[in-house]
Amino acid sequence: METLAWLCLFIPLLSVALLTLAGSRISREAAAWFGTVMAIASFLCALGVFSGMLGEGSSARSHTYTLYTWAASPTLKVPFSILVDQLSMTEMLIVSGVGALIVMYSIGYMRGDVKERRFFIYLDLFVFSMLLLVMASNFVLLLAGWGMVGLSSYLLIGYWHERPEPVQAAKKAFIMNAIGDVGIAIAVFFMARDLGTTDFHTVFSQAGATWGVGTTTSNLIALALLVGAVAKSAQIPLHTWLPDAMEGPTPVSALIHAATMVTAGVYLVARAHVLFQNAPDVHALVALIGVATLLMAGVIALVQTDIKKIIAYSTMSQIGYMFAAVGVSAYSEGMFHLLAHAFFKALLFLGAGIVIHALSDEQDVRKMGGLASAMPWTTRMMWVGTIALIGIWPVSKDEILAAAIHNGDTTALIVYVGGLIGAFFTGIYAVRLMKLVFYGERSEFAKEHLHTGHGEGPWEMMFPVAVLAIGTLVVGFLSIGFGLKDIFGDWLASTAPTILPTTGQDVLTTAIAWTVGIGAGVWTWRLYDRPERVAAIRRRFEVPAIIAERKFGWDDLYYNIGYRPAAWLATFLGSFDRWVIGGSAWVVARTVRLLGFETAEAQTGIVRQYAAVLTLGAAVTAVYFLGKATL
Amino acid sequence: MQVGVEYFVGVSAVLFGIGLFGVFERRSPLILLLSVELMLNSSNLALIAFARQLGNGSGQVFALIVMGVAASEVVIGLGLVVAIARRKAELDVDTLTSLKH
């Protein structure tokens, strides 16, 4: 089992190396397929580890495998070791599984792109980095994976680097993620100083004794980790990079910014829950941030016109739910939502990608409409995703609300109320998306550009979407019918405690949530049959609509407090460098040149003058020596 | 020798001074060269005088080599003068200044 775990981790890296070395010697198609096969191989290895783990007792399921000692100093020891336990196993399966599906999807989506090979290299690099992140058994290695997924994200967002917007978006994403990296680094510093190691088991068992509960140090550490999580998961206040990241190709949006990378923050909080339990104030902050984000993102999603941005804000909102869950100690509920979300959000993104691909890369929903008749299968699969998003099937979101009710304290109640309002918004924007894209009258643009001559899309794209749809349905079925969530909770119990609401609370919250969600959906459906009513509502809520369209002013804020001072400083330093430093160099050069010219005047070419000077020199020297001798 | 060495050296100094005066005063490169020859010969005289005074033959060897150097220098100098004359330039050291900066 150890071998399989290592293989699972390193196969994608091997793929990166081989594809890089092969370069243009292999065809683009071959490179794409090779990348996909390696990702699938990684998933199979993960499955192998999983099956091995199933056979073990629940307490014996935590394994730490060490490859070698990466760094060892007297004060800090960092082994390159992975931790395979239930939590990381879940993540491994999600990352490699959904990852493999999306890589396969990319074969069809990126076909024809001249730099296809590079894309697959980056994708496999990402898979490796994310696996490293979730499999790390100490914080330093986690940080390494953390940084590398940030790098892969940067490379992939800015993939079409000939255009300026993706480049800017990539920079924005990377810089904000870098702020998060600093947060985790600070936490690592504390651990290194006080414990001499960053190994998970050691840190978690010693945390209470070393730093106490509710002390400033504990709060600081948890806060530092929170900064990292917030940056990576695009929560308030470090969320502005996620919508811009939609500049990357759709598979990238699906994999990194929906299913895996952005959920890394949730994983971190779940993994380090001990540290958060020791800092109750920060723990509550986690939940509050989650609630704030889910509400804000939900509102913004209502007014978006780009299909990918709608789904992006939806992602931000759903991760808010996950944060809210782990913030009220409902770790397994949060992770379960993460699992379900990986499926249905990737499904939604990839389905949107099929639509975009069929409409020659058009992403504006106002130019779509009436596509259901031309793309029936896509429409059905998107409905599966939408139903999951609203929280009907599976009921992962509702479980969070149930846990909040069960928890009962103030923060949890805020979570509940916020979550319910969020469900209302979710229903609206999800159904709005479907209605605008697939139903109604086909727009002029769509009529012209839609081409589904060869079926809705290439099979490499349809097949993964179908798998994801089936997966969503199965998870939903199991969650409702077979209490999958409880099984999941048991599975994770030894790594992350779980809250078990009573059946009554469960059913009640689910019922209320369903009512809200379905009600909002149906109302929206009927609303959009009549555009004049939509316009009327828009007029009534003019001001909130504008605030939503301006994304609540976050971009403007960061522009003014971040970019402008930095730009001013850069200009100032540039001028300083040019004028002061360059100027002084120029002055020196000029002076030397001037001196040179003046001194060269002495070389007149007149022989007798030279003779005269020589004589004078000789005379002076002679006088000097004579004087010395005689005196 | 019956005359003290200081007399010989005195003569050498006088000749040197006259040669130096010639270098400063005259403008023809030929006469310049002749004055330089004068100076070289005067230093030869000093060398040989001291060689006799000290009974050391090195001074004579030195003087011989100086003679050789002077000969080479004259060859080059005259070659230059001829070359300049062939190009119809005026033989005046004050105007032959193309070696200036």
Added chain:
Amino acid sequence: MTYEIVFWAATALAVVSALGVVLSGNPFYSALWLIVNLASLATFYLLLSADFLAAAQVVVYAGAVMIMFLFVIAYLGGRADEPTRDTPWWQFAAAIIAGGAIVAEVLVAVLSHSFGKSAGVPVTFGSPAFVGQLMLSRYLLAFEATSVLLLIAAVGGVLLGARRPAMRPPGSEEPFAPEPAPQVELPLQAFVMEAETDFPVQHLPTPDEEEAHT
């Protein structure tokens, strides 16, 4: 007694001939005066027991070098004469002072020191064998170097005297025109500075332009 008479006579001759060299208007006369000077110096050498050198002086210097001079002066003919521009009076005075200063210094140096009796030397002092032996043993390197120097001088002389390959018919030589100074290219640094800064690059005059001005 004879010794001193010869000495003083030779001294007078040397000084007079030296003055003749530097003060003659005609380079031909200057060359002839120099020959007289060389002869007087040869006398000095004999007085100083440097027989070989006296002979070398007469043969090499007076016999070869001065003949070369005379040849060139004869070739140049009228062009060898001094240009007619006058030197300013102060240059004349300065020349005298410079010469006088050197003389004074040397005299001071020499006369302030009492030398004592001269060394006793064998009869062979200054003979060819004596000089030759020194040159080929202790001063071998100098000897060889001097021969190389003479070789270089010979080569140089030939090169300087050689005519240009393109032979022009006699009479068609153009007057001496200095080649135009090559375009002084601004060094790379100047270009780089100009590209990177907006300072007005002050155009310092090239040597050519300066000459045109003055």
